[in-house]
Amino acid sequence: MNRRVDGHALGRFDDGAGPFTGLVVGDRVLRLVDDGLVKGPATYLQLLEHWAEVTPRLAALAAEATSTDGIPVADLRTLAPVEPRQVFQAGANYRSHVAQIIVSGAGPDDPRSEDELRRHADEVMDETARSGSPFIFVSLPSAVCGPDDDVVLPRDAAQVDWEAELAVVIGRRAHKVAREQAMDHVAGFTVCNDISARDLQFPPQHKALGGDWLRAKSRPTFLPTGPYLVPADQVGDHRNLRITFDLGGERKQDDVPANMLFDVPAVIASVSAAAVLLPGDLLLTGSPAGNGGHWKRWLQPGDVMETAIEGLGAQRNRCVAEEG
Template sequence: MAVRGVRPDLEKGGEVGYMGLALVRFAGSGQPEIGVLDQGQVVPTGLSDASWVECVERWGAGDAELPAEGAPIPVERASLLPPITDSARVFCVAQNYPAHAAEAGGASPPRPAIFLKPPSAFVGHLSTVDLPAISSFFDYEGELAVVVGKSGRSIRPEAAGSYIAGYTIGNDGSARDLQPSVLADRFQVDWFAAKAFDRGSALGPGVVRRSDVREPGRLRIRTTHNGELVQDDVTSSMHHSIEDLLAFVSGVVGLLPGDVILTGTPAGVGKARGVAVADGDSVTVFVDGLGELRTSYAAAPGVNDIRGIDE
């Protein structure tokens, strides 16, 4: 598999394009390690998760001079982990693409609607997403993800770019049948029940530096479900821009290096198509300049067979 490439069946009006160096986490000798992904090879740095936040800060500042320890590993053998650690907050944006809001029956919200996902919700590139037994309709959501590179509170939109370390790709797993809820006799969305499943989402392959991503507000994002193109849009379609999202979130809580903002998904989700993700399925999200995030799906393990995020 060529991480920088694109399968021929997706070459319709453009390609994924050049992918710069990506900061990654991978399963090393028993513990998560930090590496640099370049042309389908992971170069180990010899650094552990304890250095992740520092590396993200350096990445955002343009310092890519990380140590090289050991021989490069082909990406398909590197066991990539999601590019977040347990200290990260993952802020997700609901219905930020007008076409997706329309397929859900409404308009994009006038201000960003944000919910949180725990780091344990994510697996890495080429990993398996667990289909939760409690849900009868599980769904994918391909998204552009923003990785924060330095601390900031009440960030002005025009200054937001300097707080970004880089970008990666997200697949926000969603239990559609668990989203509706009732509180005080009024309809509510239960974000926790629908979105927080262990190993129910994916993130990766790694963090591409912001300086290597040309015009992040104009990237093409596409998703395939079992090889069928189901989502195809550009990030310029977002109702709330990347800069406005950073400004809004940081006005509520201070952002920290390593935090992630999932910027919303385009139209074409399984719920709108009437097609849920099933055991044995595969979903791939392509974003220009960032490569691809590919996952397979399988029934979640039993209660007494819980797998950790770093396994």
């Protein structure tokens, strides 16, 4: 897979001797050395803890790099670019996705036509965007895996789904941040695929208590992430970045963040009103229409998923059955 970047990006790699953090310039990786950009180890969290100082130094390193510096990306294993302490997610945050949920959820005795249901969905979403707030939940950092890693399908789930998402990486502590200042706390963006076991998400015995987010969304390998953390100053208008998801070469999702009900600043403000966002934390912003439920298609062993966001890169993950 072509992992060339325009400008520069931050990543984590393994050269066979162990993981390291690197600066990606074009299609080559410059290993970041200890006591270089920051005092001590050049780890992901150390860099993000000092992101304001690190950002211009990364740009300077990239500007000085020649076409032969570093190691070819193709010669390395690309790991997840982030090691977050916290992972927050926004659910049902794309107009196309919410419309599909409302239309497909209509009962068999509902007399409304599909056009009438879609008009109703538009009215619901307009009111939600005007007077509501994002739906936010938390998942475990241990679900994160790399952009080329296998995704393990659990034995106890038969309806495992995909969700391509734009993810925000926090670069500055944020608590009770106003929407107008929210983007000042963003280090950059990456690509995520929020894998979900739908048949475990709302178990009948716990219906009164809501969704079982742990069993449904926090399994190991259920959050393919990367390939890179692209700094915010290397991204144009994030609202226009095209998000796509292909399953076995067939396009299933295709949208842009401009169609979110609650945009990135609103999501950051909402999360920070209730929790403290820390440097390096990951914030997923929702998924467009086109999930497995819509297509009546669930992930199976042998499936190959390709999740991509324009300007941020692509990931390719194979689905495998859980052993044992």
